[in-house]
Amino acid sequence: MATVTHPTLADDLTPLHHPTTWIGKYVWSQDHKVIAIQYSLTAIAIGLVALVLSVLMRLQLGFPDTFAFIQPENYLQYVTMHGMIMVVYLLTALLLGGFGNYLIPLMVGARDMVFPYVNMLSYWVYLLAVLVLVASFFVPGGPTGAGWTLYPPQTILEGTPGNDWGIILMLVSLALFIVGFTMGGLNYVVTVLQARTKGMTLMRMPCAVWGIFVAAIMALLAFPALFVACIMMLLDRLAGTSFFMPALMSMGNNPGYEGGSPILFQHLFWFFGHPEVYIVALPAFGIVSDLISVHARKNLFGYRMMVWAIVIIGALSFFVWAHHMYVSGMNPYFGFFFATSTLIIAVPTAIKVYNWLLTLWRGDIHLRVPMLFAIAFLFTFIHGGLTGLFLGNVSVDVPLSDTFFVVGHFHMVMGVSPIIVIFGAIYHWYPLITGRMYNETLGQIHFWITFIGVYVIYLPMHYLGFLGVPRRYYALGETAFIPQSAHVANQVITIAALVVFAAQAVFFVNMIWSLFRGPRAGHNPWGAASLEWQTPDVPPKHGNWGEKLPVVHRWAYDYSVPGAPRDFIAQNEPHDPALKHHPT
Amino acid sequence: MAVAVVIALLVLGSILFHVLSPWWLTPIASNWGSIDTALIITLYICAVAFVGLNLFLALAILKYRARAGHKAHYEPENARLEKQLTLWTGIGIAGMLAPGLIAWNEYVTVPDDATVIEATGQQWQWGFRFPGRDGVLGTAAIAHMGPDNPFGINPKDPHGRDDVLIETNELHMPIGRPVKMVLRSKDVLHDFYVPQFRAKMDLVPGIVTYFWMTPTRTGTFEILCAELCGVGHHEMRGTVVVEPQAAFDTWMAEQMTFGQVLAQNETARATQLARADATPGIGGR
Numbered sequence: 001m002a003t004v005t006h007p008t009l010a011d012d013l014t015p016l017h018h019p020t021t022w023i024g025k026y027v028w029s030q031d032h033k034v035i036a037i038q039y040s041l042t043a044i045a046i047g048l049v050a051l052v053l054s055v056l057m058r059l060q061l062g063f064p065d066t067f068a069f070i071q072p073e074n075y076l077q078y079v080t081m082h083g084m085i086m087v088v089y090l091l092t093a094l095l096l097g098g099f100g101n102y103l104i105p106l107m108v109g110a111r112d113m114v115f116p117y118v119n120m121l122s123y124w125v126y127l128l129a130v131l132v133l134v135a136s137f138f139v140p141g142g143p144t145g146a147g148w149t150l151y152p153p154q155t156i157l158e159g160t161p162g163n164d165w166g167i168i169l170m171l172v173s174l175a176l177f178i179v180g181f182t183m184g185g186l187n188y189v190v191t192v193l194q195a196r197t198k199g200m201t202l203m204r205m206p207c208a209v210w211g212i213f214v215a216a217i218m219a220l221l222a223f224p225a226l227f228v229a230c231i232m233m234l235l236d237r238l239a240g241t242s243f244f245m246p247a248l249m250s251m252g253n254n255p256g257y258e259g260g261s262p263i264l265f266q267h268l269f270w271f272f273g274h275p276e277v278y279i280v281a282l283p284a285f286g287i288v289s290d291l292i293s294v295h296a297r298k299n300l301f302g303y304r305m306m307v308w309a310i311v312i313i314g315a316l317s318f319f320v321w322a323h324h325m326y327v328s329g330m331n332p333y334f335g336f337f338f339a340t341s342t343l344i345i346a347v348p349t350a351i352k353v354y355n356w357l358l359t360l361w362r363g364d365i366h367l368r369v370p371m372l373f374a375i376a377f378l379f380t381f382i383h384g385g386l387t388g389l390f391l392g393n394v395s396v397d398v399p400l401s402d403t404f405f406v407v408g409h410f411h412m413v414m415g416v417s418p419i420i421v422i423f424g425a426i427y428h429w430y431p432l433i434t435g436r437m438y439n440e441t442l443g444q445i446h447f448w449i450t451f452i453g454v455y456v457i458y459l460p461m462h463y464l465g466f467l468g469v470p471r472r473y474y475a476l477g478e479t480a481f482i483p484q485s486a487h488v489a490n491q492v493i494t495i496a497a498l499v500v501f502a503a504q505a506v507f508f509v510n511m512i513w514s515l516f517r518g519p520r521a522g523h524n525p526w527g528a529a530s531l532e533w534q535t536p537d538v539p540p541k542h543g544n545w546g547e548k549l550p551v552v553h554r555w556a557y558d559y560s561v562p563g564a565p566r567d568f569i570a571q572n573e574p575h576d577p578a579l580k581h582h583p584t
Numbered sequence: 585m586a587v588a589v590v591i592a593l594l595v596l597g598s599i600l601f602h603v604l605s606p607w608w609l610t611p612i613a614s615n616w617g618s619i620d621t622a623l624i625i626t627l628y629i630c631a632v633a634f635v636g637l638n639l640f641l642a643l644a645i646l647k648y649r650a651r652a653g654h655k656a657h658y659e660p661e662n663a664r665l666e667k668q669l670t671l672w673t674g675i676g677i678a679g680m681l682a683p684g685l686i687a688w689n690e691y692v693t694v695p696d697d698a699t700v701i702e703a704t705g706q707q708w709q710w711g712f713r714f715p716g717r718d719g720v721l722g723t724a725a726i727a728h729m730g731p732d733n734p735f736g737i738n739p740k741d742p743h744g745r746d747d748v749l750i751e752t753n754e755l756h757m758p759i760g761r762p763v764k765m766v767l768r769s770k771d772v773l774h775d776f777y778v779p780q781f782r783a784k785m786d787l788v789p790g791i792v793t794y795f796w797m798t799p800t801r802t803g804t805f806e807i808l809c810a811e812l813c814g815v816g817h818h819e820m821r822g823t824v825v826v827e828p829q830a831a832f833d834t835w836m837a838e839q840m841t842f843g844q845v846l847a848q849n850e851t852a853r854a855t856q857l858a859r860a861d862a863t864p865g866i867g868g869r
Contacts, residue, residue: 072815147812153789154772159707159814246790247726249770251707254726262773262788296648298656302666327775329767329786329793332692336685343681350673351666353637358665360644362657367587367649375587375645379594382637386630393680395687396623398616399609399782402775402810455594463607468779470810473818480806481779485606560656567655580658 009110009195016111016543030116031542032101035123037433039097042123046130047090053082055501062494064475072474073161076145079472080162081137083148084170087276088177089130091418095283096181096219097126099425100188100212102433106532107209109197109550109572111543113187122187125180129173136162136169144170147472149269152244152262156237158251167237171230178223178230188216197531199552203307204571206530206556207300210307211286214314215279221318222279226272229265236260263330270321277414278317282310284421285352288374290556291424292356294528295371296363297567299557302355309348316345326397335394342392349385353378364560364567368526369443373424376451377417384413387462402472405465408458416454423450423507430514431521432532435539438518442510446503453500460489529568530556588645595638602631613780613801613826615762618687620782626680633676691783694796698764701757704735705767705774705787708816710807711735712755716746716841721766729770732849736770737842745843748836753822755807758832762798777810778824786811799826 007013019025029035057078060070070078101119105112113119136143145161146154154160155167162170192205192213205213232243236257244265245257293300300306322330322338356378365371387409391397400406423446430438464486469476476482524533536546550572558569563579612620648656702713702721713735715721722737722744729736734751737744757763767776769787776795777784780803785795807822827835840848 072818076812076815076817145815151773151812154812154814157772157814159772159816161815248772248789249706249726249729251771254729259790261790263791296656297650299658299660301659302661304661305666327785329788329791332688335688335692339681339684339688343677346677347670347673350633351670354666354669357637357640357644358662360641360648362659363644363648364654364656365645365649367585367645372587375591375641378641379591379638382634386634389630389677389680390623390626393622393626393684395619395684395691396626398619398691398784399623399779401784402777452590452594459598459601460605460607463601463605466609467607468610470777470808470818472812474815475818477818479808481610483606489607557660560658562658 009114010198010549012111012549018542025542028120030112030120032105032113032116032119033433033540033542035119036098036101038123039101039126040094040099042127042130043090043094043098046085046134047094049134050082050085050090051501051504053078053085055497057082058494058497060474062491073142073145075474076147076472077143077161077166080145080148080150081133081143084174085133086415087148087280088174089133091280091414092181092219092276093126093177094422095280095418096188096212096216097123097184099208099283099287099422100184100216102429103208103532104188104191104212105195106535106540106544107206107530107556108192108195108200109531109545109552110191110195111545111549114190114195115183115187118183119187122180122184125176125183129176129180132169132173132176136166136173139165139169141165149266149273150233151269152233152236152260152265153246153248153250153257156233156245157248157255168234171234171237174230175227175234178227181219181223185216185220188212189220197549197552200531200571203304204552204555207286207289207303207306207310208283209286210310211282211284211289214310215282218275218282218314218317219279222272222275225268229268229272232268233265263325263328266325266328266330267322270324271318274321274324275314275317278313280414280418282314284377284418285310287425288377288421289352289356289359290530291370291374291421291428292359293557293559294428294526294530295368295374296360296365297527297559298359298363299555299559300355301358301361302351303555303557305351306355309352312348313345316341316348320345320392323392323394323397326394327401339392339394343389346385346389346392353382353385368427369438369440369447370424370428372444372447372451373420373427376447377420377424379451380412380420380454381417384409384411384417388413399468400465402470403465403467404461404469404471407471408461408465411461412454412458416458420450420454423447426511428526429532430511431525431538433539434515434518435521436514436518437521437525438514439510442506442513446506446510449503449506450500453496453503456496457493457500460493464489524570527566527568529554529558529570531571534570534572585646585649588642588649591638591642591645595635595642599631599635610779611801612782613778613799613803613805614782615798615800616687616691616782618683618690622680622683622687625683629676629680691795694764694794695762698762698796700764700766701755702766702768703755703776703787704770705776705809705813705820706770707772707814708809708820710753710755710776710820710822712750713737714748714750714836714839715743716748718743718746722747722842724768726770732846735842739846745841745846747842748839749842749845750839753807755822755824756832756835757799757824757826758829759799759802759826761829762796764794764796767793767795772813773811774809774813774820775811777808778805779808780805784810802826802828 144166242260245260720743722741774787809820
């Protein structure tokens with residue numbers, strides 16, 4: 001039978017045009033690695049704003065009546081902007097726009113994203129979204145203080161800070177973010193599907209690519225729900241429509257809305273919002289799988305199961321959104337379905353945890369900084385994942401919803417855990433991105449304070465939640481069931497938060513100092529098998545692979561193969577018939 | 585090495601924290617012991633997983649940390665082990681989901697003999713309404729709301745006339761009788777939350793929501809708002825007094841019905857008009 005072969009991207013027939021100007025290289029760059037760094041630096045910069053806001057919140061909670069400049073409206077603005085920035089503008093942008101951009105082409109053996117120009121545009125639209133968001137701090141009334149969930153009707157009514165300008169800028173900024181993300185997300189998906197090099201089958205891709213790939217597909221399906229919700233709310237606010245606004249009396253006035261449904265917004269928001277949790281988690285899962293395998297010098301245990309778990313989690317996460325709404329007033333019978341679907345999702349998630357642990361078991365564990373962060377992730381994620389079972393388990397959610405238990409849970413599972421993976425990932429790939437090594441001592445100091453500090457912050461919050469302390473309260477005031485000791489707990493949490501906050505300076509000093517003074521990292525310092533470490537140049541140049549694209553012969557996890565001369569075999573090394581090899 | 589020890593210490597510390605923590609569920613004051621039971625079962629199953637997994641993590645680091653001459657084992661997968669782990673996880677999940685769903689089934693099944701009490705929320709206060717002698721709440725709508733009719737009760741609905749209105753933030757209820765709390769908001773989302781009752785539910789403008797419970801302990805409990813409702817959210821407080829039937833009846837007898845309020849307003853208006861008539865106008869008539 002004759003086979004007709006069509007030229008593919010992996011045939012590498014199109015000549016690459018290198019940028020010739022400084023601006024072309026570093027500003028209007030179409031190189032996925034530069035765009036990745038632009039995305040990352042912007043995300044980290046806006047993330048620092050959100051970090052400062054969290055410190056201000058903690059100051060108010062730990063020491064109420066102390067800071068005159070924090071009034072209830074300011075506090076709610078901090079809550080809102082902290083949440084939205086961290087979830088969308090930092091985590092989503094950094095994991096997909098940053099790591100997605102950097103890792104996908106290098107890990108699948110491509111010269112760049114499939115649509116480099118659109119990729120560039122994606123970043124600049126994202127930057128615009130960030131600038132619009134930042135602008136809301138400077139408009140009359142300040143940014144919106146509606147809570148990051150932006151629940152109507154209060155979001156656009158008097159009595160909510162920023163109901164005048166802040167909310168409009170927030171909604172516009174979110175819409176822009178989604179436009180920018182869509183350009184990036186399509187790129188990530190198409191690049192994985194179309195631009196893999198020869199031999200790189202889907203089941204040979206590193207888990208990091210799998211996590212980012214599935215998350216990008218999910219984001220393309222989930223963000224439109226938020227997009228339409230934003231547009232509908234803008235119309236409610238500006239054009240007097242009533243999508244989400246029923247007839248109501250606001251501060252003694254009837255603003256003339258009629259017939260809309262506040263719960264409709266919640267459904268749209270969480271149809272985006274719950275997949276969003278996994279949009280952040282899956283890239284982190286994937287990245288941490290690779291960190292653990294590389295630094296334990298052992299193949300990822302149960303790779304195929306790990307890939308399928310990512311896919312299954314991604315799919316199931318579209319059927320669990322209303323577990324955020326058990327006490328929202330939606331039809332209570334939905335609770336049975338959503339509790340069941342939510343707890344089922346725990347099964348593939350637990351399998352991932354087991355397989356990480358079993359990867360460590362009988363490994364050769366090098367406790368370098370990236371590995372320490374990976375281990376810390378296992379601890380924080382086990383904790384945060386298990387507390388999610390309380391909130392998913394419908395009737396158990398009833399006393400705990402809207403208490404500090406929720407705050408503790410989601411910070412452990414989708415704040416601390418992915419951020420810890422991000423730190424590990426930055427340390428891990430720093431030698432590739434910069435060509436230099438970070439300072440190990442500073443890295444260790446940063447790790448220990450951050451890891452232990454966050455547990456001191458979040459463990460007590462779960463217990464305040466058991467007690468029933470409500471969240472999003474500017475001040476607890478005199479409340480009979482809240483003992484004095486709970487106020488002391490709040491002070492301890494605040495002090496721990498300040499320490500962890502300060503410790504992040506160590507990270508930034510390390511990153512900047514090592515950029516100029518760090519020792520040369522050389523080629524593949526960790527002895528990693530995956531493709532991104534096999535580039536001819538470190539850091540990789542525009543086009544990544546020099547003259548010829550690499551050819552892949554094996555999966556990404558051939559570590560400590562019996563009989564092999566080294567404890568890893570790079571993906572692009574040809575098969576040695578004398579050695580065992582994984583069937584993928 | 586250190587990280588293995590620290591992980592083990594964090595596990596130990598978490599257990600100690602749990603045992604020694606002064607912060608725990610408030611003493612329950614309703615029938616929702618089944619919710620507490622589901623919570624405790626969930627907690628214990630999760631605690632076993634938390635301790636087991638993390639100690640395994642610590643042990644793995646301790647045993648298999650890199651040392652000279654040490655080499656990792658090569659084992660890509662072990663389907664049998666993975667299947668067993670999946671099975672045990674499934675059993676654990678089912679073990680906590682079952683009591684959770686059983687409690688939820690009770691939660692959504694309002695007993696037929698439950699008495700109805702309506703709580704209304706507005707920024708940032710509570711109001712309450714009892715259905716009165718006929719046992720039926722009068723219909724209400726935003727359109728009927730005004731200074732004379734803060735609850736927005738339809739004046740033409742005969743069921744509304746005998747509704748008892750509580751415009752202060754203090755609600756009384758008799759002990760031991762199931763109550764269906766019917767919830768209505770005038771403006772934004774709120775949430776009727778009494779920690780000791782365990783139950784809570786959002787108030788949503790435009791629709792009527794509900795939950796039910798039976799108070800089982802006399803006392804005075806705080807009502808908090810548990811859904812962000814604007815700058816006064818943390819100050820939106822109320823009180824619920826659970827008391828024996830006789831005390832409740834006495835309290836109830838002191839409250840005004842919608843009909844009485846309307847009549848009072850009529851009289852007041854009439855008096856005002858009469859007074860206005862009696863007062864000589866400047867410059868005469």
